[in-house]
Amino acid sequence: AQRVTQPEKLLSVFKGAPVELKCNYSYSGSPELFWYVQYSRQRLQLLLRHISRESIKGFTADLNKGETSFHLKKPFAQEEDSAMYYCALCNFGNEKLTFGTGTRLTIIP
């Protein structure tokens, strides 16, 4: 069964410091991975997806198949990055999307 683990429920980082939100997955095939974000009083929305290989709002995420990880990184945190972040995995076999339990990121001014 596929599983997504976000080991940190809460993460606090000073403004200007680097950010890394961890995401590990268990899945035997080739997954499609996503990061979704929910800012305060806004809807949950897609931040980025592995297949696009884009940098969105300064965030990047690299798929490491050896470590089965898809960590989200940003070199310099900004106050507006404070939000709830969810990692998600799509199983191409059954096309189900599985979310992690989320990490609440707080940027300290």
Added chain:
Amino acid sequence: KAGVTQTPRYLIKTRGQQVTLSCSPISGHRSVSWYQQTPGQGLQFLFEYFSETQRNKGNFPGRFSGRQFSNSRSEMNVSTLELGDSALYLCASSTTRAAGTGELFFGEGSRLTVL
């Protein structure tokens, strides 16, 4: 385009009652999926519909059911409510046949409180 619309936004029920939640997807989106969001469990997948057919179902008891209409609007129903059903229920729509393979557009959710 209007976003995903969920009604009602808030509701309070008592144990044993049943509830129906509604979701109107973005115009042109034929895929609708439902999630239960709780602080401890994050987002848990309930079910997914495309063109009125249930494509996938999560690991929830049979008290949880859903359907999709020909206009792509979807409803979910929870019967014999339990205290543990208190949660935010999120609906998402997508342009892809399989919701998980594309970008999901979420509604604001229906917050259910069971007393």
